[in-house]
Amino acid sequence: MNAIDVRGLRKSHQGFEAVKDISFEVAEGEIFALLGRNGAGKTTTIEVLAGFQRPDAGTVRVLGLDPVTDRAAVRGRVGVMLQEAGFFPDLTVAQTVDTWRDFTAAPRPGDEALELAGLTARSATRVRQLSGGEKRRLDLALALLGRPDLLFLDEPTTGMDPEARAATWAVIRDLARQGTTILLTTHYLEEAQRLASALAIMDAGRIVAAGGMAETLAAAGGRVTFLLPAHVAPDDLPLPVTVEDGRAVCRADDPDLAAQTLLTWAAGRGLRLEGLEVRQATLEDLFMESAVKSTMKTGVKSTVTTAVETAVENAVTTAVENAVENAVENAVQNAVQNSVEDPR
Numbered sequence: 133m134n135a136i137d138v139r140g141l142r143k144s145h146q147g148f149e150a151v152k153d154i155s156f157e158v159a160e161g162e163i164f165a166l167l168g169r170n171g172a173g174k175t176t177t178i179e180v181l182a183g184f185q186r187p188d189a190g191t192v193r194v195l196g197l198d199p200v201t202d203r204a205a206v207r208g209r210v211g212v213m214l215q216e217a218g219f220f221p222d223l224t225v226a227q228t229v230d231t232w233r234d235f236t237a238a239p240r241p242g243d244e245a246l247e248l249a250g251l252t253a254r255s256a257t258r259v260r261q262l263s264g265g266e267k268r269r270l271d272l273a274l275a276l277l278g279r280p281d282l283l284f285l286d287e288p289t290t291g292m293d294p295e296a297r298a299a300t301w302a303v304i305r306d307l308a309r310q311g312t313t314i315l316l317t318t319h320y321l322e323e324a325q326r327l328a329s330a331l332a333i334m335d336a337g338r339i340v341a342a343g344g345m346a347e348t349l350a351a352a353g354g355r356v357t358f359l360l361p362a363h364v365a366p367d368d369l370p371l372p373v374t375v376e377d378g379r380a381v382c383r384a385d386d387p388d389l390a391a392q393t394l395l396t397w398a399a400g401r402g403l404r405l406e407g408l409e410v411r412q413a414t415l416e417d418l419f420m421e422s423a424v425k426s427t428m429k430t431g432v433k434s435t436v437t438t439a440v441e442t443a444v445e446n447a448v449t450t451a452v453e454n455a456v457e458n459a460v461e462n463a464v465q466n467a468v469q470n471s472v473e474d475p476r
C-alpha cells in the first residue's frame with residue numbers, strides 16, 4: 133500500500149484554483165519532494181493531505197485513510213510542520229513542547245523530541261527569543277512528538293544555518309530509515325536532491341514533472357561545458373551548443389559520449405577545449421527547464437488566447453459594422469422613400 137495516493141485532486145481558494153487536477157503517489161518509507169515556485173500549490177496540497185482542507189474534487193488517501201472522513205485516525209498518525217507555526221511567545225521551548233504533548237496521544241518524551249530537533253540547549257529559552265531557524269527546529273520537535281508514520285514538512289530548513297540544516301537532514305534520513313514516510317517541500321533544490329528518492333514538480337497548480345529521483349535525473353541527461361576556442365563559432369561544432377555566461381553548453385542524453393565527440397573533433401583540428409566539464413543534470417537544471425517549458429506553454433496559450441480574442445473582436449466588429457451599415461442604409465432608404473412618398 134502507498135502511504136499517499138492522490139488522484140485528480142483539485143482545490144480552489146475563493147474561486148482561485150490553486151491545485152488543478154493533480155495525481156501522484158508516495159511509497160511507504162520514502163522521502164518524497166514536492167517542488168515548485170512560490171504559489172505553485174504545494175502548501176495547499178499538504179493542507180488537503182493533512183485534513184486541514186477539503187478537496188473540491190478527486191480522491192486522496194493517506195495511510196489508506198480519507199483525511200476528511202477519517203480525520204481523527206489520520207491526525208493520530210501524521211506529523212505536520214507547516215510554514216507558519218502559532219507559538220505562544222512567552223512560553224519556553226520546553227513548556228511549548230509540554231503543552232503540545234498534552235494534545236498528543238502516546239507522545240514521545242519532550243527531551244527526546246528536543247534532542248532529535250537539536251534544541252536541547254535552548255529548552256529554557258522563551259520562544260520569542262528564538263531565531264527563525266530555531267523556531268523551525270521547534271516546529272520539527274512538535275511534529276515528531278506523536279511518533280508519526282507520515283511526516284509533512286513544509287520548507288523545514290528555511291532560515292537554518294548550514295550546520296543546523298545538515299543536522300536536520302540527518303534527522304530526516306534517520307526517521308525515514310526507521311520507516312517514517314516523509315513528504316517535504318523545499319526551495320533548496322540541493323536539499324531535495326540529497327534527501328528525496330522521488331519527486332514531483334508543481335507549476336501553477338499542475339504537476340509538470342514527476343518520478344523517481346535517480347531515474348528522473350538520468351532521463352534529464354547532462355551537459356558538457358567548455359570555453360569556445362578562438363575563431364570557432366558554435367555552428368562549427370559537431371553537436372548543437374548554446375553559449376551561456378560565456379561558456380559553450382552542449383546538452384546531451386549521454387554527456388560522456390558528447391564530450392568524446394567534441395574532444396575528437398577538437399583534436400582533429402589541433403584545438404583544445406579549455407575548462408571542459410562533464411556533468412549529469414542536477415535537480416536545479418531540471419527545475420529550471422520545467423519552469424522554462426511551462427512558461428513557454430503559458431506563452432503559447434496567451435498567444436493562442438490573443439489570436440482567438442483578436443479573431444472574435446474582428447468578427448464582432450465586422451458584424452456590428454455590417455449591422456450598423458445595414459441599419460443606416462435601411463434608415464436612409466426609408467427616410468428617402470418616406471420623403472418621396474410624402475414631400476412636405
Ligand SMILES: Nc1ncnc2c1ncn2[C@@H]1O[C@H](COP(=O)(O)OP(=O)(O)OP(=O)(O)O)[C@@H](O)[C@H]1O
Binds near residue numbers: 145148172
Ligand atoms: N487561503 C487562501 N486564500 C486565497 N488564496 C490562497 C489561499 N491559500 C493559498 N492561496 C493561493 O493559492 C496559490 C497556491 O498557494 P500555495 O500556498 O499552495 O503555494 P506554494 O506552492 O506552497 O507556495 P510557496 O512556495 O510560496 O509556499 C497561491 O496563488 C496563493 O496565493
